[in-house]
Amino acid sequence: MREALPMTQFGLGMRHPHYSDFVAGHVPVDFAEVISENFMVAGGKPLATLRAVREHYPVALHGVSLSVGSATGLDLDYLHRLRALADEIDPLFVSDHLCWTRVPGFSSHDLLPLPCTSEALDLVARHVSQAQSVLGRQILLENPSAYLGFAQSEMPEWAFLAALCERSGCGLLLDINNVYVSARNLGFDPAEYIAQFPMAHVHQIHLAGHSEGEALLIDTHDRAVCDPVWDLFEAAMLRAERSVAVMIERDDAIPALNELLGELDVARGRAARAQRADAS
């Protein structure tokens, strides 16, 4: 039996229909996560809302535009704007994805996959170090959902992420649904992935729902977390090596707040069960 872990935190991704609930401070969560880019603006209601929410809750800044895997380098203007927001908000975490989103002159606004090669590892490690130095803080990287794999890959994604943390000092955001979606789409065992994941570096966990496409699972975040994802979450929590912040991520077909809080209660129950199992 290991020593008891510091308390797990439970939060929600804050989306537009629930802004006023968070501004009022009535939502029973330990933290809120927002999409950084929505608040990297000069002024207006979004920023005022975030400032008001920050008075009640720690806020995690979750980005989609770092493009840490871009072969042609990072966008420094983007990083400086993100730093300005982070300096003001004093976030719980600053995170983005292990992916690339753009090439010079073109931005896909999507989280595109990287091959797990030593070339990519060298580049991403260099970019993470550069980003952390501009931001003046550690960043977390999230495992993305993938719809295609690369024959060039030289290692599993969990090994890539473990090496990346060792080399750059970044932390990880483990998205359990993304593991499940990628595993089904690319044909690997999600339980094995969770069993191997470098949990010592995991600061945050995402839980979300997905939908069934024609040939592939699609990471739509438009429905409740499914049972296999809950089981994987419990398996991950059993291996947790530090305090983690767990949250439900819903981006589409956003339900009443109570429904999301209900899902968060399921997460609390599953996390508690994992801790009891670990203690026995």
Add this chain to the structure above:
Amino acid sequence: MNLAAIQNAMADWLRTGDPASADHFGESARPGLEVYLNTYRMQLLQCLAEIYPKTLEWLGDERFYAAARQHIMAQPPASWTLDAYPASLAANMAGLCPGDAVTAELVQLEHALDACQTAADHAPLTRAMFTRLDWEHVVLSPAPGAQLLAHHSNAGAIWSALAHAQPRPAGSTTADPAHILVWRSGWVPCFRVLDSDEAVIFERLIQAPMSFTAACAELEQQLGQGAAIERAGLLLARWADEESVCASEVQYPAT
């Protein structure tokens, strides 16, 4: 393929949907590439539809989405922020709907109304400030996100009719442009047609802050001295009530 080659091929695939770019990834990657292509295009279409609901309603689904698809193929996004993308459609609409000045100006108006929502915050001029300020040293600047549009069409009236679910007027154009000011009052985007003497002042204000005395001189040139003083008082009251102008005192003599 090295990383740069993979990324260039995938970016080409998304920009063009050209099967030749997909071939680099092998047959087994095809379903995944289709998912990425669909996500990319749907996200841009949704973004444009969200920012331009009145233009969508005015054109109807078929014409709006046809123009949007054509635009996405012609001008893919380049900025790190998706918020920058709608501006390119507003700039390109005259080319997408040739000869349709009404639609081109409606989308321009919707863009200005959207853009002002995240403009930098500045406290507006209020009536309470009238007696506090030393007007000899007051500098005026436009409200957050202010833009001045020269419209030859009745796009503004169409926008208002659609916003209030009233019968929409037929599109029409005139030779002389109307000057439309778009700004944000509190959190609410606003627009109205300016009087011609106001338009001259706002044309200058949009370029750079302007002293109150310079604004008065502008009015004097147009209206004569006596009428200008009365008009200045009336305009200040209007601007304070609608929060379209900011005012601050400077210690050096204002120009």
